[in-house]
Amino acid sequence: MLEIILKRIGMFILVVIASTALVFFMLHSLPGESAEVMAKYIFLGNVELTPSNEAIDIIKEKYDLEKPLFSQYVTWVWNAIHGNMGTSYQTNSPVTEEILIRLPATITLAFVSILLSLLIGIPAGIIAAVKQNSFTDYFCSTISVLGISIPSFWLAILLIYVFSYTLGLTPTMGYGDFKSLILPAVSLGTPASAVIARLMRSSMLEVMRQDYIRTAIGKGLSYRMVILRHALKNTFIPVITIIGLEFGHLLGGTVIIETIFAWPGIGRLLITSITARDIPVIQGCIVFITITYLVINFITDISYSYLDPRIGRSKH
Amino acid sequence: MTLLSIRNLKSYFVTRDGVVKAVNQVSLDIFENETLGLVGESGCGKTVLALSILRLLSENTVVEGKISFKGNDLLRLNEEGMRDIRGKEIAQIFQNPLSSLNPVLTIGLQVSEPFMLHRGMKLSDAWQSAISMLRAAKIPSPAERGKEYPHQFSGGMRQRAMISMGLACNPALILADEPTKGLDVTIQSQIIELMRELVKDRKASMLLITHDLAVAAELCDRIAVMYSGEIVEVSEIKDFLSNPGHPYCRGLLRSLPLNGMEPIPGNSPSLIDVPEGCRFHPRCKYAMERCRNEHPEMYEVGNGRKTRCFLYA
Structure with missing residues (x-):
């Protein structure tokens, strides 16, 4: 049983890294500069208007958007490991809080x-x-x-x-x-x-x-x-x-x-x-969904071995 | 005394290719305290005949005729009456114990079921009876093995479990369908020995289906030979082995390794499109003009022996 759980955790880490990396790079490769879209939301609250270059620069500065993509991703992973999933661009509240509020x-x-x-x-x-x-x-x-x-x-x-x-x-x-x-x-x-x-x-x-x-x-x-x-x-x-x-x-x-x-x-x-290109929140949601799937899958496998004695439970 | 008497039994399946006449006008008696062998090639209708007795065939099968058992006609009994007979009066031991045992239930529970059902026992008592039944079938450490599942048993042990399940309620008649099929030769003889012991001990009768004449010779008092959905010969086993009547039976005996392994020419006919006249005539070296046109009856040959061949008419 311990071996199965360790295997699961290992697989889980891999899946989370793969899915968040995929989402992260895909979001940044979408047409339209992220900083511009974010500036529209944060400063103007209206997607129709065009933000000034100054506003865009402030956004870039604040969210480290100048740095190469890869290092941005590494920073995100490092913070996430330490329990900090970042803050929402839109509401400025922590991502974990945003998710927990909506969980019920x-x-x-x-x-x-x-x-x-x-x-x-x-x-x-x-x-x-x-x-x-x-x-x-x-x-x-x-x-x-x-x-x-x-x-x-x-x-x-x-x-x-x-x-x-x-x-x-x-x-x-x-x-x-x-x-x-x-x-x-x-x-x-x-x-x-x-x-x-x-x-x-x-x-x-x-x-x-x-x-x-x-x-x-x-x-x-x-x-x-x-x-x-x-x-x-x-x-x-x-x-x-x-x-x-x-x-x-x-x-x-x-x-x-x-x-x-x-x-x-x-x-x-x-x-x-x-x-809104609120990348930290998107990443948070992806991590949450991945965890949910893996946990449910794990529970499914356990109930399997209870229904079918031919699977798992290597007692003999 | 006749225990079970089958008269003019017909079991037909309707399929896309036509009507499969698996059992055709079969009449057979099983006496008390005897083991009757039912032999024949694969696909000649042996298994269907056994399944017809307990009405275990799928619903698209047409079964006609009469099967008398202890004053009841099994083909006309209602479903409730049938349930009182199945497993209690007549039990079946199926071939291929791996697929015939439920993979998700313990062996102990599966052997306990007949006790709960027909003896009104609670699970704990039924379990004890099941364990002693497994012990009687010579399964080592039955108390522990009873908690195991079929996939944890070896082939021979599974068949022992099947046998203890079938014999649980001391049935008057046991229908054993190729109980030694797929087992190693050494295990086969152990199973045969076990069945002989258990069946004789309980003074039960048995219909033993097999295509192995050696097994039949070991266990049976009488033998019935089936060919293409029909019984072609019924005889005491000794008479049959020393002097088979029907040309097909002579062929069967000559095809044994002991007797030179001489095969019967040709193939057994399809059960959809059976030959006119005697069903064996295309493969028979004694075939006469009459065999091609007329269907032979069962002719008395003496000593309770009957053969479906014009040579004895």
Whole structure:
């Protein structure tokens, strides 16, 4: 176990360095001088106006933008190792603070969305597989194809139109109470539940064809017990990967849905920082998203070895 | 006394290429306290015949006929009644124990299940019974090994676990489908010895499916030979070995290494498109005009022996 964790940490450092370096150099190679874009935001607060050369020079001076790119990056890494992720160009507050403030919003949305998708996706997949080729199966399959095909932003707009605009049941945007959580969670949970349902169904059908299912029936077990005790655990092995990926994706902040619903999470922080070329914040978000993915992946792998005794846990 | 009586059993699968007549008009009796061997080439319908008895075939299979067991027709019993028979009255030992055991459940739990199901035991009691069953199947240190998973067992040990699972509730009939397939020769003889011991001890009957005549000779009292979905000969094992009736059976015996390894010419026919007349006639050196046109019945040859060949008509 210790060896696995050390390996993970090593891999994690590599991935963080690679992803931040990539983002850093890409941001600097975008058209338009960074200092100019930043000056527009910081001094003028308006992107349409052109800042004076003086303003640009002040910015360059303050943020060390004169130095070569590579040394700028090294400085950033050095500071980050010491727990200093820099300060936001836009708000002048520390990047870690900017992220921590938005964390609760993103985590709440991610948890509720994944919970919703599991509550719908898993039973729907099981029922579709158990009643293969029945009306229920076709119904579940059709809905899940729709769920996968519909882009989440379109679903979000549709939901706003129906539930907020027409019926007036939910707020169109905002954050705070449970009501405002419903629409973003449904918009994110629907595609995820569709993916989970489809995979659950195909995995279940695959498992039900196995010899050990025939053995279980041959023992005299009822169909229900065969599913519950013999099929379900095997069915979850491939599904758990997708659940992990979906959850990692949600925890990393969902840019589009957070923007549509003005949800104050990581995704919206990232998008506003990108338009403002707020490089320290962008870097901070990238590090955060990378960590989240790696942690979720790690948890997925551990749950794997609990479901499937053939993997890991080298006791013998 | 007849324990299980199969009459005119037909098991057909509908596939894209046509109807596969895996079992065609099979009638067979299994007596109490006997081991009946069912031999034949791969793909002749042996396994399908065994699976038809416990109704373990997929839903696209058409199974017709009559299977009488203790006053019930197994093909007409409801699902609940069937569950009381499976694992309790009739147990199946499957081929390929690695894929037939659930990879994510411990061996102990899988062997405990029949006890919980048919004896109403709690898990802790069932576990104890399972451990003693594993011990009876000569698995060393069964208490520890019971906590292990199938992939931690060797091939021979897995088959021992399968056997202890099948015999858990002292079934009256055991359907053993090639229990020694894929095992080393030395392990094979150990498994055969174990099965002989356990089955005779419990006074159970067994239908032993195999394509290995040597295994059948070791374990069986009687033998039934299947060819292309049909039974072609039923006989006491001694009579069969000394004087096989059907030309196919003569061929089978001559193809043994001991008897010169002379192969039967040709291939066994596809179960979709079976030959007219006697199904063996294209490969038979005794084939007559009649064999090409007429389908032979099972003819009595004496001493309870029956053969599906016009030579005995």
